Amino acid sequence: MRLIESVAEMQDWAWQQRRHGRAIGFVPTMGYLHEGHVSLMRLARERADQVVASIFVNPMQFGPKEDLAAYPRDLERDKALCEAAGVDVIFHPSVEEIYPAGYQTQITVPAVAAPLCGASRPEHFGGVATVCCKLFNCVQPNFAVFGAKDFQQLMVVTRMVADLNLPVEIVAGPTVREADGLAMSSRNVYLTASERAEAPIIQRTLAEARALVAAGETRRDTVLALVRERLAGASLGRVDYVDLRKIPNLEAADEFPTGRHLLAVAVFFGRARLIDNQVLDFAITD
Amino acid sequence: MRLIESVAEMQDWAWQQRRHGRAIGFVPTMGYLHEGHVSLMRLARERADQVVASIFVNPMQFGPKEDLAAYPRDLERDKALCEAAGVDVIFHPSVEEIYPAGYQTQITVPAVAAPLCGASRPEHFGGVATVCCKLFNCVQPNFAVFGAKDFQQLMVVTRMVADLNLPVEIVAGPTVREADGLAMSSRNVYLTASERAEAPIIQRTLAEARALVAAGETRRDTVLALVRERLAGASLGRVDYVDLRKIPNLEAADEFPTGRHLLAVAVFFGRARLIDNQVLDFAITD
Numbered sequence: 001m002r003l004i005e006s007v008a009e010m011q012d013w014a015w016q017q018r019r020h021g022r023a024i025g026f027v028p029t030m031g032y033l034h035e036g037h038v039s040l041m042r043l044a045r046e047r048a049d050q051v052v053a054s055i056f057v058n059p060m061q062f063g064p065k066e067d068l069a070a071y072p073r074d075l076e077r078d079k080a081l082c083e084a085a086g087v088d089v090i091f092h093p094s095v096e097e098i099y100p101a102g103y104q105t106q107i108t109v110p111a112v113a114a115p116l117c118g119a120s121r122p123e124h125f126g127g128v129a130t131v132c133c134k135l136f137n138c139v140q141p142n143f144a145v146f147g148a149k150d151f152q153q154l155m156v157v158t159r160m161v162a163d164l165n166l167p168v169e170i171v172a173g174p175t176v177r178e179a180d181g182l183a184m185s186s187r188n189v190y191l192t193a194s195e196r197a198e199a200p201i202i203q204r205t206l207a208e209a210r211a212l213v214a215a216g217e218t219r220r221d222t223v224l225a226l227v228r229e230r231l232a233g234a235s236l237g238r239v240d241y242v243d244l245r246k247i248p249n250l251e252a253a254d255e256f257p258t259g260r261h262l263l264a265v266a267v268f269f270g271r272a273r274l275i276d277n278q279v280l281d282f283a284i285t286d
Numbered sequence: 287m288r289l290i291e292s293v294a295e296m297q298d299w300a301w302q303q304r305r306h307g308r309a310i311g312f313v314p315t316m317g318y319l320h321e322g323h324v325s326l327m328r329l330a331r332e333r334a335d336q337v338v339a340s341i342f343v344n345p346m347q348f349g350p351k352e353d354l355a356a357y358p359r360d361l362e363r364d365k366a367l368c369e370a371a372g373v374d375v376i377f378h379p380s381v382e383e384i385y386p387a388g389y390q391t392q393i394t395v396p397a398v399a400a401p402l403c404g405a406s407r408p409e410h411f412g413g414v415a416t417v418c419c420k421l422f423n424c425v426q427p428n429f430a431v432f433g434a435k436d437f438q439q440l441m442v443v444t445r446m447v448a449d450l451n452l453p454v455e456i457v458a459g460p461t462v463r464e465a466d467g468l469a470m471s472s473r474n475v476y477l478t479a480s481e482r483a484e485a486p487i488i489q490r491t492l493a494e495a496r497a498l499v500a501a502g503e504t505r506r507d508t509v510l511a512l513v514r515e516r517l518a519g520a521s522l523g524r525v526d527y528v529d530l531r532k533i534p535n536l537e538a539a540d541e542f543p544t545g546r547h548l549l550a551v552a553v554f555f556g557r558a559r560l561i562d563n564q565v566l567d568f569a570i571t572d
Contacts, residue, residue, distance in 0.1 A: 105449035
């Protein structure tokens with residue numbers, strides 16, 4: 001496994017691979033890897049000749065009051081996990097390498113980035129779209145894998161790639177969960193023991209909503225009311241949002257939704273803001 | 287010479303060329319070609335195995351009160367000029383092909399785009415940066431050629447390419463002029479005969495400023511005052527701006543500039559807004 005820290009070396013390596021007709025699969029991460037990231041690397045490994053994982057805590061996607069400085073890091077452990085998952089190259093640039101003096105270009109995906117997490121993190125998805133475009137130009141992958149846990153991120157990147165005609169396929173990897181249902185996240189380390197014990201209420205609630213829709217519920221407001229009521233029962237949790245949105249562009253759901261929708265929630269547990277989601281397939285009625 | 291109208295076909299063609307190790311040179315244009323564009327195509331022809339010119343009047347770079355609908359077009363004449371200049375492929379997509387329903391991604395280069403033409407055309411250079419990024423991803427050129435007449439555009443695109451790590455070299459082609467010094471522009475067709483007769487005052491004034499600096503003038507304000515005074519003598523012209531800016535990021539010039547600066551002007555003559563510029567090399571004194 002090779003560690004590359006400069007953009008020029010990363011691009012040179014990528015050109016060599018492409019010239020030899022080798023398909024590159026890419027997993028962008030902010031490090032502090034867990035089983036969720038590893039599952040994306042395995043997914044890339046199945047389809048690609050060469051797998052690149054990037055580890056870059058991107059300052060541009062953190063707000064001024066967010067946890068950039070405190071974001072957890074452990075490069076040595078990350079290297080071992082990448083090696084075990086069959087990664088060929090770790091791209092680990094410095095902040096100065098990605099944003100040198102004079103840097104100023106911004107990419108925005110205004111409509112997809114506006115609701116859900118974008119409402120409380122107005123700069124976040126612009127920072128995500130910008131760094132992903134940059135990383136794609138460094139790594140030149142045939143495809144890139146993103147976890148479905150960060151579903152809005154997946155939709156923002158998918159939209160950006162289509163809109164800018166980037167020759168990269170975006171592949172979604174399923175959310176990986178702890179045994180009790182909590183979605184894996186690097187931010188779970190912020191949870192106290194009692195918060196950790198209560199947090200699986202999020203996934204249980206989403207599963208209940210899915211069952212409700214599968215049983216024939218057709219009203220948006222009934223589904224949202226159920227989720228809000230259940231989450232209100234979390235004594236240590238404070239709901240940031242509960243929302244139902246159309247896939248892929250995340251417009252507000254109609255009163256009687258039809259087809260694929262995203263049920264998305266964000267809940268604060270102490271220092272941690274946990275997000276999770278469930279795709280709901282509403283029956284098309286006449 | 288081949289005419290390509292779809293993004294997918296353009297990308298397929300580009301991949302074929304790159305796979306065979308052929309270097310692609312690219313000249314993006316809005317059509318209604320003149321000798322200035324042709325000089326850029328010849329410049330590309332000298333260095334590339336394959337030359338692509340795009341003809342696309344980009345709605346995103348026109349303001350709501352600008353001349354999008356009236357912008358001059360003549361595809362048959364453009365094809366003949368491209369063929370004669372040795373172009374291999376004309377990329378001529380429709381507006382719907384470049385901006386399909388749901389399109390929303392925007393690229394901005396805020397600081398370089400802010401002064402000069404950006405001050406009166408606030409959305410213009412974002413539209414230029416966005417469409418150039420898209421066109422580069424369609425054509426996948428090794429290098430792209432831009433005319434120095436649109437110097438701020440050249441700096442915006444250069445900055446965007448560096449910031450987004452796009453693997454494209456940006457090459458500047460010198461401004462091509464009519465016999466009397468007027469910079470060639472598709473918008474010169476808007477000039478009446480009397481405006482056309484007076485318009486070369488722009489280039490004469492820029493040349494006078496260059497001579498002044500070459501003779502040792504070191505004060506920003508003296509150079510700008512000369513230019514403003516001379517242009518005030520154009521009875522049919524109305525100055526939009528006269529400015530001196532640092533190269534490449536177009537920060538305001540110091541009172542006693544040193545090194546390479548851009549002297550840039552925009553002057554309305556009737557319906558036409560004409561721009562021109564002169565790079566000034568101020569002596570480094572101690």
